[in-house]
Amino acid sequence: MAGHSKFKNIMHRKGAQDKKRSAQFSKLSREITVAAKMGLPDPDMNPRLRAAVNAAKVQSMPKDNIQRAIDKASKGDAENYEEVRYEGYGPSGIAIIVEALTDNRNRTATNVRTAFAKNGGNLGATGAVSHGFERLGLIEYPSKVGDEDKVLEAAIEAGADDVQSDMGDGDENPGGHQIWVSVDSLHEVARELEKVLGEADGVKLAWKPTLTVDVDADTVGTLMKLVDTLEEDDDVQSVWGNYEISDEVMETLG
Structure with missing residues (x-):
């Protein structure tokens, strides 16, 4: 288990999404509704719903909104959302995986394909890039819960497989801890960590690249525009990539 490696957020700049x-x-709300519809409407009895509710709380989503999303599923008023995965290549052949919840596959596929085409990439077939990623569980904590040693010790005790910590250097880069686990043990490990570190910022299934690609200054602008466009789509829930961006290159974006 590696406990002292710095990490780059492969989901792009979280702060950019927080503003939207x-x-x-x-x-x-969509994730909460889907989670509640697939299992029990009680977060204590439904791990996916608990993770969705915790994620909503981290984003300061009002309790009324959370309960309304749960009730929507319980009363049978929810749309029939389908989980869909898209795979493609961004500029310079960077591998991108897009996960969506949609009630209209044609609309979502068209939007995703257009985003790739307009930003130096192309949408591929299912399986085109996922072979270069591992499907794992990811538990995220802010840096303020403790230093690298504290989080590493807690993760080992809970049964995690890997920890990547970045203690940050201020408001612009608050850092955080990424704790990687097997898919099957995700919610069990999350429960154990919660006893020591409190509620996590995120508990989810993730795509971790087996190898990463360093992005240069000529490519980073187009890549970030592609990621932003995808993340801004209402149907898209998450975007994963095999890219690594240095602080120096990121600064060229202004």
Whole structure:
């Protein structure tokens, strides 16, 4: 288990999404509704729903909005959302995986394909890039819960497989801890960690690249525009990539 490696957020700049609060609430509500519809409407009895509710709380989503999303599923008023995965290549052949919850596959596929085409990439077939990623569970904590040693010790005790910590250097880069686990043990490990570190910022299934690609200054602008465009789509829940961006290259974006 590696406990002292710095990490780059492969989901792009979280702060950029935080500013789009209304759109973010819509995505969170959709995940809560789907989770409640697939299992029991009680977060204590439904691990996926608990994770969705915790994620909503981290984003300061009002309790009324959370309960309304749960009730929507319980009363049978929810749309029939389908989980869909898209795979493609961004500029310079960077591998991108897009996960969506949609009630209209044609609309979502068209939007995703257009985003790739307009930003130096192309949409591929299912399986085109996922072979270069591992399907794992990811538990995220802010840096303020403790230093690297504290989180590493807690993760080992809970049964995690890997920890990547970045203690940050201020408001612009608050850092955080990424704790990687097997898919099957995700919610069990999350429960054990919660006893020591409190509620996590995120508990979810993730795509972790087996190898990463360093992005240069000529490519980063187009890549970030592609990621932003995808993340802004109402149907898209998450975007994963095999890219690594240095602080120096990121600064060229201004």
